[in-house]
Amino acid sequence: MGLLPRPLFTEPGLSLAMIRTADKHAKIIEAAIRVFSRKGFFHARIADIAKEAQVADGTIYLYFNNKYDILISLFEEEIGKIILEVKLLLDSEAGDDPRKMLRVFALHHLQLMDDRRELAEVLQMELRQSNKFMREYRLTKFSEYLDIISGIVKQGQQQGIFRPDVLPGVFKRAFFGALDETARLWVLSPDHPYSIEETANQITDVFIRGINTD
Amino acid sequence: MGLLPRPLFTEPGLSLAMIRTADKHAKIIEAAIRVFSRKGFFHARIADIAKEAQVADGTIYLYFNNKYDILISLFEEEIGKIILEVKLLLDSEAGDDPRKMLRVFALHHLQLMDDRRELAEVLQMELRQSNKFMREYRLTKFSEYLDIISGIVKQGQQQGIFRPDVLPGVFKRAFFGALDETARLWVLSPDHPYSIEETANQITDVFIRGINTD
Amino acid sequence: MGLLPRPLFTEPGLSLAMIRTADKHAKIIEAAIRVFSRKGFFHARIADIAKEAQVADGTIYLYFNNKYDILISLFEEEIGKIILEVKLLLDSEAGDDPRKMLRVFALHHLQLMDDRRELAEVLQMELRQSNKFMREYRLTKFSEYLDIISGIVKQGQQQGIFRPDVLPGVFKRAFFGALDETARLWVLSPDHPYSIEETANQITDVFIRGINTD
Amino acid sequence: MGLLPRPLFTEPGLSLAMIRTADKHAKIIEAAIRVFSRKGFFHARIADIAKEAQVADGTIYLYFNNKYDILISLFEEEIGKIILEVKLLLDSEAGDDPRKMLRVFALHHLQLMDDRRELAEVLQMELRQSNKFMREYRLTKFSEYLDIISGIVKQGQQQGIFRPDVLPGVFKRAFFGALDETARLWVLSPDHPYSIEETANQITDVFIRGINTD
DNA sequence: TATGAATGAGCTTTCATTCAT
């Protein structure tokens, strides 16, 4: 018995059970993204998600309180990951140039919406409803995402390259709205007439010209 | 029965019955706007709408095929009215100046979203879902609304005052998205930090600078 | 049209619709008694009651708020009827003699439990649980029923034929408990070894001797 | 493995394992009494009982076949203990006087219902249902408990101090019912208006006068 | 023995839609 192979090294505080748990939580979220994108939140049945995740219906309730909780968790976790990604990208590719930063942000957002079509669809379709009907959940991650944009604007204004009379709180919504409405087209009709880079540049060009001091 | 009073004169093609019918149709649409804005489409019950419209549940099915049909009709009719309004306004207030036209469009859109809060909420929350789940209905009116913007852009490009490399099909979505995301803030938190005019100008300024030739 | 027969006289405030409604309410209560007696409240499904009452599942919710509400209504209504019955009987058969009254009460209670076996079973099995878990409902009718007994005792004490040191509030529970536990035997094993009259007399004899002054 | 310490001496037929087993069996029963009294049998979850007993859910199934089995075991074991107690008490305190015996029985029953409120509640609420739905289990202990009363009556009749025409089988139910319905009041509203002794005496007085020859 | 994650059958309740009046 002592001869049975045992792991020589175990990550401290990360048991097999925890791995499995994390595994199932993730599996359910991923399944939910697929199902929600296919049928929408309201038409999606718990049974659909369970089937897609290859678990029993009841298992879902070991990881989430209810159907809404799946949606909210999905939002917060996925947007959380996106925030990390885009921040990393801004650091590594945009230097200290706010114009470059807007460009990077726009390209990343559109690329993401294109690459992860199913997630995009869920965000596009369900985020608005949720804000209204699940007030208890604040969708804090989403705010955080928008605040990256206003942060860039403020930085540009401090550097004197963005017009100081532009309100960052208004700009962030306008910029995000412009990108998101554009991406929405792709969700509805998957083949885009222009390339992602082209579209991202078009939009960023307008906004940068619009906000530049000169 | 023959003795019952009948209208001696009838507008051709518009009988009393039709007026009454139109009356109830409108009453139900208005009720639906209020109920959908309060509870969202999925949580709204036909019984809620019937109560709000002061008709019996069954009466609704004399004017609409089903619950979805109410939503679609609501979209098409209300957006139809908005299109008429904004076109009239563009004619009367913007002359032939595309810059002025964008300004008028933006102000009108935001003012509308502010004035008709309940309608705004329904459009904000339900339009996206519907696009996906009711493909049979094309939401043609919505496309028509967006095309007003691209029309303005094209006109400006022909006049040589807007940069020719801006794609009108991209611009229309960006501009609408910027306005709509901004208006969405008000739906969620009714008191706006800045005035509507201020906000409309901020956004239009950015876009006009962004698209201007020079 | 004026020649169509119309009811010449209509009971004020009792429309056809109201009769139908009362009808269905009663049908559901009766069905519930049968189903609850057969399977017990917890094992009884709404679908069972609906089937037994020959209505759709949903119809039940037009008349009752939920499953508990059926049980509570059943209690209050049936015990209400029993109270009326026994009061009438006491008036007509017991004169002013409290001893006779106890006898009438006992016989009536046991006879009822024997005649309406299904109702008896429901009261026997569910009344106790309900008192505990549905505190919001006070089971006021049941208290009223018990108070008939204490009323008789008080009357007997005023007339000087019952011992004044007997507490009516204790006696009422003891007397009712004695009768009800006895009746419970019949619910469990339907064939009684002794006749109802014999049993009723046995019990009443003991209690009357026990409470008589002399 | 053979080197593991083993008890050098074992009580015949009572190994350490059996003691541990008995231990857990008892712990679960005690937990079940608390949980059933709090929530009722149907609303109580196995998980609740497991938590209360500080064992895992699955462990319960090592000691009981199913949820019903816990309830039945609880009944039989607890009533078994009560029978032993009351028989001991009758021997030690009532001598050969059947009147005294009834008095002792009544006081003991009421005192028990007052002292062990949680057990009382479970017996009050669940015993009746169980009789109906778990026919396979005969609740033999409960019959045995009632038969103590009829035994006393028979003894009194043999001694000529109780009226011979009273049927012991009827009397036992009446007496028990009277006591139990009285105790039920306490379960529902914990503060009793009269002392236990007073109440026990009131009831026994009535029954003894009622059954005495004279 | 002991554990507790996983299972999936089961049921109350809701509500869009129908239709007899």
Place this chain on the structure above:
DNA sequence: CATGAATGAAAGCTCATTCAT
């Protein structure tokens, strides 16, 4: 045209029980 009582399909969620470890 108008009514609203009746319908019954549909689904979220619970929890007793199992079983791999």
